[in-house]
Amino acid sequence: APSPFLSGGPGFQNQVGGGFWGTTTPTAGAEEPILRVRGLSHRYPEGERAILDGVGFTLRRGEILAIQGSSGSGKTTLLKKLLGLLKSERDTIYIHGDDITLSKPQRYYRYMAYLSQNPEHLFVSDTVRGELESAGPEGLALARRFRLDHLLDRNPWKLSEGEKRRLSxxxxxxxxxxxxxxxxxxxxxxxxxxxDLADLLLPLLEAQRALLIVSHDTPFLRTLPCRILRLTQGRLVDLPPPLEALQRVDPVEARP
Known part of the structure; x- marks a missing residue:
């Protein structure tokens, strides 16, 4: 059966907490940011305040943007917005300059990979080899780079947490x-x-991927060349950059 990571099936849509997914990456002009969002807003029916209140930022190739926030601050809601699972009339989401705000989630899946804190939720094969093959022809070729070549016949659910992250x-x-x-x-x-994980993110940056990391782990984030924003009261607030000399992220719009 085809991997839900490739098809963007309903199993993913039922939980922002699965693994990763997508189909094909469109060709894009290098001058455009990979991701540009404006006015992300959301208020749950039972809430007295907006969990997101006009959030906006831009993310380009080879950049890392980290977002922190306390429990209930809206981090999961923000991810659901970026994955096309929650929408409001104020939202605007551009990927490679194309407005995909009102598109179905499947269109979002063409551009993104998603890794959750529980990557095994969307494992579909009983071997690491099968998982890598489901990702396409490059999967097995990259196994050595991520130190998975000796684990190919292992059950992915039985890997250590670190090995699961490497596989993801x-x-x-x-x-x-x-x-x-x-x-x-x-x-x-x-x-x-x-x-180990911090080191493994470097190949992604070298390959000119853009990373958006939601994490409460400040010591980990401060080992990365990233910009850190804090989500509080529905808005993004700039935090001091962790590594000035390696700062590569363009200014991010954050409402005062």
Whole structure:
């Protein structure tokens, strides 16, 4: 059966907490940001305040943008917006300059890979080899780079948390998506695995991918050349850049 990561099936839409997905990456002009969002807004029926209140930012190739926030601050809602699972009339989402705001989620899947804190939720094969093959011809070719070549016959559900992350990242790169969304990527990882994960993100940047990371793990984020924003009271607030010399992210719109 085809992988739901490739088809964007309903199993993913029922949970922002699956694995990764997509189909093909469209050709795009280098002058356009990969992702530009404006006015992301959302208020849940039972809420007294907007969980998102006009959020906007821009993300380009080879950049990392990290978003932090306390529990209930709207991080998951923001991810659902970026995945096309929640919409409002104020939202505007451009990918490669194309307005896809009102498109079905399947169109979003053409551009993005999504990695959650529980990547095994969308594993579909009983071997690592099968998972990599489902990602396309590059999957197995990248196995050595992510130190998975000795795990090909293992059951992916029985891998360690760090190995699952490596498998997820390998698949994300093999799927050839320009934009990778990561939800709490250090969840369940020890300190050594956190350092390992930071090193494994470098091939994605070298391949000119854009990364958006939602994480509460400040020490981990401060090892990365990224810009950090905090989501609070529905708005994004700039935090001091972790590595000035490696800062590569363009100014991000954040309402005062």
């Amino acid at each position: 990242l390998c698949i994300a790169l093999a799927l050839d998506r320009d934009l990778i969304l990561m939800d709490e990527p250090t969840y369940g990882l020890d300190q050594e695995s956190r350092r």
